[in-house]
Amino acid sequence: MIRYALVTGGSRGIGRAICEKLAEEGFHLLINYRSEDAAAEETLQRVKALGADGELLKFDVADTAATQTALSSWAEAHPDAYIEVVVNNAGIRRDNLMVWMPAQDWSQVLNVTLGGFFNVTQPLLQPMLTHRRGRIINIVSLSGLKGLPGQTNYSAAKGGLIAATKALSQEVAKRGVTVNAIAPGFIATDMTADLEEKELKKQIPVGRFGKPEEVAALAAFLASDSAAYITGEVISINGGLY
Numbered sequence: 001m002i003r004y005a006l007v008t009g010g011s012r013g014i015g016r017a018i019c020e021k022l023a024e025e026g027f028h029l030l031i032n033y034r035s036e037d038a039a040a041e042e043t044l045q046r047v048k049a050l051g052a053d054g055e056l057l058k059f060d061v062a063d064t065a066a067t068q069t070a071l072s073s074w075a076e077a078h079p080d081a082y083i084e085v086v087v088n089n090a091g092i093r094r095d096n097l098m099v100w101m102p103a104q105d106w107s108q109v110l111n112v113t114l115g116g117f118f119n120v121t122q123p124l125l126q127p128m129l130t131h132r133r134g135r136i137i138n139i140v141s142l143s144g145l146k147g148l149p150g151q152t153n154y155s156a157a158k159g160g161l162i163a164a165t166k167a168l169s170q171e172v173a174k175r176g177v178t179v180n181a182i183a184p185g186f187i188a189t190d191m192t193a194d195l196e197e198k199e200l201k202k203q204i205p206v207g208r209f210g211k212p213e214e215v216a217a218l219a220a221f222l223a224s225d226s227a228a229y230i231t232g233e234v235i236s237i238n239g240g241l242y
């Protein structure tokens with residue numbers, strides 16, 4: 001039986017690395033992305049090069065109707081299948097001190113992170129509960145644990161997603177569905193390309209930014225059968241930076 005895993009924001013960065021790692025574990029990848037066709041295609045080619053298969057699912061996770069349409073079309077085309085693993089990885093930053101933050105930057109960040117989590121996860125729950133196996137993995141952030149200045153919107157979104165992780169985990173635990181969050185510190189991707197790595201890494205006990213592959217290894221473990229007794233948890237991966 002083909003085992004399906006959906007990764008949102010899979011066109012690059014941490015999402016791409018998670019797609020590759022889950023491909024190595026034998027999953028068929030559903031690679032969601034919003035706009036970067038060429039980058040998403042590159043992720044798909046990498047998945048195929050690893051001997052797995054996959055497909056591209058282009059939609060904006062913040063758009064409820066578009067997400068519903070994409071997921072219900074997929075389910076109709078695959079009546080005997082279900083999505084066993086979902087990694088809610090799509091995320092954006094719109095950093096600013098709150099005193100200067102436009103309302104749009106507040107709502108966009110919440111819509112992608114929190115709205116995206118609901119839009120993508122809700123339709124996948126019933127099939128997971130019916131099959132009595134599912135893995136929901138939410139990529140949050142150190143910012144959502146401690147709160148970071150300049151990121152009131154992002155900290156609120158990731159903190160909210162941590163609370164949602166804990167609540168949902170208790171709703172679905174009896175049916176073999178686990179819900180966990182991964183909280184990365186600084187990971188070297190396009191999202192952090194504008195940061196002063198040389199300065200920031202002085203604060204990190206391990207002395208460097210993390211790699212997307214290091215986050216992906218943790219996601220693949222949480223997706224595995226070995227992680228069946230871990231749920232409602234937030235696991236930090238931050239080189240010792242708290």
Ligand code: NAI
Binds near residue numbers: 059092188
């Ligand atoms: P990235 O900016 O390189 O990739 C983000 C991905 O999300 C892209 O593929 C983008 O197309 C996609 N995306 C954004 N909005 C979307 C939407 N509305 N619908 C569908 N896809 C959308 O970022 P990176 O670093 O790979 O981040 C991945 C996740 O990890 C994000 O949730 C981010 O908040 C989180 N994170 C990243 C950290 C870092 O240091 N890079 C630290 C902590 C958390």
